[in-house]
Amino acid sequence: MDAEVIKRSLQSSGLRCTAPRYAMMAFLTDHKGHPTAAEIFKAVNRVDPRSSRATTYNNLRDLVKAGLVREVAVEGRAGRFDLEGMRHHHFVCDRCGNVEDVDWYDVPQPASHSLGKRVVRECQLIFRGLCAKCAQRAPR
Amino acid sequence: MDAEVIKRSLQSSGLRCTAPRYAMMAFLTDHKGHPTAAEIFKAVNRVDPRSSRATTYNNLRDLVKAGLVREVAVEGRAGRFDLEGMRHHHFVCDRCGNVEDVDWYDVPQPASHSLGKRVVRECQLIFRGLCAKCAQRAPR
DNA sequence: CCCTATATTAGATATAATCTAAATCATTCA
DNA sequence: TGAATGATTTAGATTATATCTAATATAGGG
Structure with a gap:
């Protein structure tokens, strides 16, 4: 999923394409594991070290609500996420x-x-x- | 599931039949919802007000490991549990x-x-x- | 290039789970 | 029945995870 695709999929969900959101989508695209919110936060921070934890959680919620990201139903301590793409x-x-x-x-x-x-x-x-x-x- | 059944199912899993464990199993038997650890802790405390949070978590882990209890795979914040009985x-x-x-x-x-x-x-x-x-x- | 609703930020706070080391108890075996 | 012993429990501190707040910044439309 390249830059344009990420941007368009955000916008077609009514979400602005902001730096943190873009970074999250790009990270999830590249990391087929099932990163926790903390891992995603760290990854976004590598791009922009001033990013806030709250933003990560807010965006995860928005992206899940928009259907772009899915929270994996595992019982572990921390939530885990992946791209709602290939089922x-x-x-x-x-x-x-x-x-x-x-x-x-x-x-x-x-x-x-x-x-x-x-x-x-x-x-x-x-x-x-x-x-x-x-x-x-x-x-x- | 009555007293004897609970006691025997604990023992046949190599777990001692202690007051907190018994109370947890009894609570899960009676409450077909999917209580959180906190709810189970509160319930056990109604039986013995001196029970500890740590015991609840320890026992939940032991009971899950023994196959008597199952942690439901939901993504919410707090873990939820039910009896591994009727599937x-x-x-x-x-x-x-x-x-x-x-x-x-x-x-x-x-x-x-x-x-x-x-x-x-x-x-x-x-x-x-x-x-x-x-x-x-x-x-x- | 502005405007404004939307989004982000730092840090405090809330919630959930785990750890510690001392005290207690259930079960076994004589 | 009565120790002995190893499993279990306890209170409270600690860590991990997630959310809230209100001030600031920015994307995207006009």
Whole structure:
């Protein structure tokens, strides 16, 4: 995702293209991991060392609300984020806590009677277990 | 789940049956919501007002490790827990943040080539959208 | 080039979770 | 039953994470 694309996707969501927002989107584009807010804050600070923590959190909320960024539903201490681009599921390692992507595939919707009047916007699938590296090490 | 069952399920996991642990299990049995650690702490404190926050967190970790309790994968600020008993999926309301249960149904596993050497222990499905109550109120 | 709503800032504050080391208790085994 | 012992609990401090505030700055439209 290059400069123009980032700018346009921000603006088409009604968000101004500011330096911190741009830096966040660029960082998320380049880092396919699932950075925490703190990591994103640090990255934005490398670009502009005067950036504020509050801005990072504000923008994360705005970007999530705009549908450009997604907060990954993991239970760890700190929120983790990724670009809402190519769809994928997530795998969280029981031992090392790493969050990895798993190729996307369709998940069947629940039966309509068990949903009732709820309106589903999205669905996330989270696998848990041992990542490749931890699975090969001797059991604790 | 009555007293004896709780006691035995703790012991068969190698955990002593202590007052705080018992109170936590009993509370989770009675409260099918998805209480936060703070709510569980408060509940345990109603039983024994001298209980410590640290104990609550220690025990939650132990109970999760033992497979008796599950931490729900929601992205909110505070961790949420429920009994690992009847399986179910989760629905999180975009607007009010409530976490609700959705009837269990089998979710297909990912293709083995996209899992690689990872070992899957469990899988959680989280739906997001508007709960019945919020869906019926006028759009924000 | 202005104007103005939107966004950013530093720092204080709130909330959530963990750590420490001493005291206590549940279970085992004689 | 009565120690012995290792697991567990405790209060309170500490760390980590997130949000709030009100003053300042800036993007983008006219």
